[in-house]
Amino acid sequence: MELDKFSKIAESLRQYRRAELRDFESETGAKPVDQLYVDPLPGDAVLRSVLSSNTTFLLGRKGTGKSTVFARAQSAMRERKDIISIYIDVKSLYDVLDTVDISPEDLESKGISAVAYRSHMLRKVMLGKVIVEMLKEIGAVCEKLSLWDRWTGVRRNYEDLLSSLGDIRDRIKSAKLDLHEIPVLQRITHQLRLKKQQETSLKRDQAVKIGGKASLAKVEVLTDIAESLSDFDKTLDDSDVYNEYSDVVLKSFPFSEIIEDIQSLIFGAGLVRLVAFFDDFSELSFVDQRLFVDVVLSPLNNSSNEAVKLKVAGYPGRVYYGKIDPGKSDTISLDFSDLYEATEVQEMERSASSYASRLLGTRFKVFGVDLASYFDFSSETTREDIMRLMFQASFNVPRIMGHLLHLLYLDRISKGQKITGASIRLASRKYYENTISKYFDRLNRYALEPFENKLDRHNQSQLLACLISEAKDVKRRIISKEVGGDYFKDLGQNPPTSHFTVNPGLEDMLSSLESNFFVSRYKKMRAKDNREVISYSLFLGLCESERMSWGYPEGRPFRHYFQQRCFEYTRAVHQFLSSNQTIRCNTCGMCHSMDNREKFEFFKWRCPDCQEGICSIANLSDDFKEEVALLNKDIMLEPIELDIISALNEEQRDMRAGEISALIDTTHQMVGRRTSKLKEMGLVDKEPDSEGRVRSSLTPRCEATYFGRSNDNLS
Structure with a gap:
């Protein structure tokens, strides 16, 4: 066993940044991403789709390999002489955003609040930074490719064109408040103040009813707290306000000049197109995401006369297309349940296990070692069995595989012991207990963030507890023969209860748990009454931690094990939501049962009582507020x-x-x-x-x- 190489294999899989793997060039040779890349589908089908001439959205949870696919695609495009490509890490630009200098001398005379001004200027600087980075990348690629050697443009001089792009860059950098932006900011300021007055009035009425003068005094103190930046975002929930605001922001940037210069550059150098890779844009808040698409991506995609094609990486369920027509774009999901969808679960699992085997086999081979030297393959536990378990323990997320290998290095390889099925299960449990499960507790206790974020995370934690409790109750009822009749009779004292089904309408409710790998969509299927349902799986490490068996029994009679009625959790999830959420009007404060959600959706969430307000789902947070109040803010x-x-x-x-x-x-x-x-x-x-x-x-x-x-x- 070569311990150092195994350690580096694990490290190469669990790294986040940009997937170019330059740290490992001494082991892999030049262009490590070319050597290590393994396509999720046979025949490099995912890579070929990204390399197509269409705008492409690549979707997948954290760690599923979106950046790796982009890096491999860019490597292939660099071999072509008729395309230039650029890469923008959107999240990193927002991460290192400089503080906006606020000069409020005549804000009050213009009728603009400091919150509205600061929120707007932050957004403007953010978007400007993306555009500046894009123009900077174009300039760098042009210089590297020596495009002036092949310049055939007759209408414009090459140096003048690059100078024009540089001038635009400088103009965008010096973000200022333009005159055409003032009216919409005045309107938003008016809405902020009106909303604050309504909330204060409602709280005062409630305080008087509940606690008299003491509670009223507390409300008066709360009203003196400055408006938060999140209040600005809430005003943009109004579609009319958002559309007006996004149009104003778009006019702040000279996109007609930018696109004209890009077109001149492309055609003047005899190129086919510019391909722009935008990574990690789902990390932005929803408002920032909408503005990013409407202000940056849509103009590039829709107004460039095919000169620019976009490749955008995002999270499932967190992608806003705006004016980009999804029907004219390719959308590829990297999550295993979408990639390997098949008629039967077993066929899907074989395809997913095959990818795990190809991914690890290639990685070990490129590092110059043999997979069999580190894994305990035998007639009883074959390579296929171990690779199936690696898929089950990681949901086929390469980064999670890297974390599991790191733990296996510490537990087994460093001691000269081969990896067994039992050690993989133990590593999965450790990863869950030491990393995944800490998500709720550590952030809620120690994160400096809005209360709404803590409340949302608290509710996710409670929902997960509900699912685990339901799984344990199903296990108890199977053992006591309360359900299933003879179907479960030979399963012993630990029947598998790792999977469950729900109606498709509950996907949104489970999306946060899924994005943080507590659960994962497993397969779309039909219930016994022929209804469409979605099967979910609990993380294997979670099941190991809770002493629950993962999977389903072997044998043909159990091929539809999780279609049994006891694994249908729709009613349990609805009961949980009804006890933790309500539908509340933002104007009159009237609350309604979650059972009426479909009716509210049909009537566009208009309040049936006051006919003026818009209703939304509100969390019942009084108990949790008291819990948060006890936390040490210092x-x-x-x-x-x-x-x-x-x-x-x-x-x-x-x-x-x-x-x-x-x-x-x-x-x-x-x-x-x-x-x-x-x-x-x-x-x-x-x-x-x-x-x-x-x-x-x-x-x-x-x-x-x-x-x-x-x-x-x-x-």
Whole structure:
């Protein structure tokens, strides 16, 4: 066994950033992404779709390999002489956004609040930064390809064209408030103030009813708190306001000039098109995502006369197309349930297991080692069995496979022991308990963020607890023979209860749990009464942690095991939602039962009582508010800072900014800034190593405060 190579294989799979894998060139040779790339479908079908001349949306949860596909596609495009391609990491640009200088001297005279001004200028700078980066990338690619050697343009000089692109870049950088932007900001300011007055009046009425003068005084204090940036976002929920605002923002950028220059560049150099890769845009808030599509992507896609084609990576269920026609674009999902959809579960699982085998087999081969040297293949546990288990333990997410291999390195390989099925299950349990399950508790206790974020995460936690409780109850009823009759009679004391089905209408409710890998869509199927349902699976590590059996029994009689009625959780989820959510009017405050949701959707959420307000789903949060009020605000950190100290805690070693950024999906510049801040707070030490590179480590104070077993963060 070559321990160092196995460790690097695990590391190459679990890294986040950009997937070009330059850290591993000494092991793989030049262009490591070309050597290591394994397409999720035979015949490189996914790669070929991305390389097509259509605008493409590539969808998948974190770690499913979107950036790797993009990196491989760009590598292929660089071989062509008739295309130029650029890559923009959208999230990283937003991450390192500089603070907007606010000059409020005549804001009041213009009737614009400081919140409306700051929110608008932040958005304008964000969008401008994306456009500037795009133009900068175009210039860099032109210089690298020496396009002036092949320039055939007759209408424009090459140097003049590049100078024009540079001038546009400089104009966009100096973001200022334009006159045409003032009216819509005035309207938004008016709505902010009106909404604040209505909320204050409603709270005052409720306080008087409940607690008299004492509660009324508390409300008066609350009304003095400044409007938040999220209030600005809420005004954009009104489609008329949003459409007016997005049109105004679009006019702030000279897109007609930008597109004209790009067209001149493409055709003047005898090129076919510019291909622009935009990665990680689903990380943005929904309002930012809409503006990004409407202000940046749509004009590029729709007004460039085929000179520009977009390749956009996002999360399932979190993609806004705007004016880009999905019917004229390709949408590819990397999640296994979509990629390998088949008539029967067993056929889907074979295809998914085959990808796991190809992915790991290629990775080990390129690093110069044999898979069989590290995995315990035998007549009893074949390679096919182990690869099926790797798929089940990771949902075929390469990054999770990397984390599992890292844990297996610590548990087995470092001791000279081969990997067995039992050790994979143990690694999956450890990954769940040490990483995935911490998502709820650590962020809710220590993250400095809006209350709504904590409440949403709290409700997800409660929903997960509901699903686990239901699975355990089904297990009990199967064992006691309360359900299923003779169908379950020979299953023993631990029948599998890892999968469940729900109506398709509940997909949105489970999307957050799915995106964080607590559950995963498994297959679309028909219930016994022929209704369409969706089968979900709990994460294997979760089942191991809860002592539940994952999968379904062997044998033909059990091929439709999870279509049994006891695994139908639709009613249980609806009961949970009814007890934790209500439908509330934003004007009159009237509440309605969640059972009426379909009626409200039909009438566009108009309030049936006041006929003026718009209703929305509200969480019943009084108990949780009291819980949050007990948290110690003095030790709360920004979510990115929590990610940094969590990575240092999990790795248990001093790390460079680049190493940390590769694990937490941000830039090394961002890590460098935040570790300096954390050092000032006494939470992180930063010292140069023997090569002069600065490495970060946790202080004892940080370990005791955020990772100590006895600390409960209650004041």
